[in-house]
Amino acid sequence: MLLFALLNLPIEYYTLLRIVVFIGALLVVVENLKKLHWLFIFLLIAILFNPVYPVYLLQKGIWMPIDLVCAALFVIEAIKKSEDDSPVTTDNTDEAKKYQRDKII
Structure with a gap:
């Protein structure tokens, strides 16, 4: 929506844009309280x-330029969020790990 704001659109679009960006920014704030x-x-x-x-x-x-920077920040946040949500992959070994303490004497 921020990229479409670069065009000449009716004032109603910009009012809707304010509401959507405001809510989206507040959601990001709530998710990133520690950052x-x-x-x-x-x-x-x-x-x-x-x-x-x-x-x-x-x-x-x-x-x-404000719309462009804000759009880029939302994209960066979305990419960062999708990387955080991706499943963690480990090595493909199905056998249990063996430790020194498990050695039979």
């Missing part, structure tokens, strides 16, 4: 796109 850099970055995005007290920068030229 302070992600928390502050997405908290700033939530403040910038909040629909209750909107920030009006009045020129599309100012919003365009």
Whole structure:
């Protein structure tokens, strides 16, 4: 949605964009409470796109790089999240591990 915001669209789209980005940023904040850099970055995005007290920068030229950076940050977060959720693979040996203590004397 942030990439579509680079086009000239009706104001209703940008209102919906504010709501979606605000909710998405808050979800990322909740998931990253222990990672302070992600928390502050997405908290700033939530403040910038909040629909209750909107920030009006009045020129599309100012919003365009903000939209691009925010879109990139959401993509990075999605990739990071998918890597965290991927199953952990171990070596392909099916036999039990053998330790020195298991030696028969």
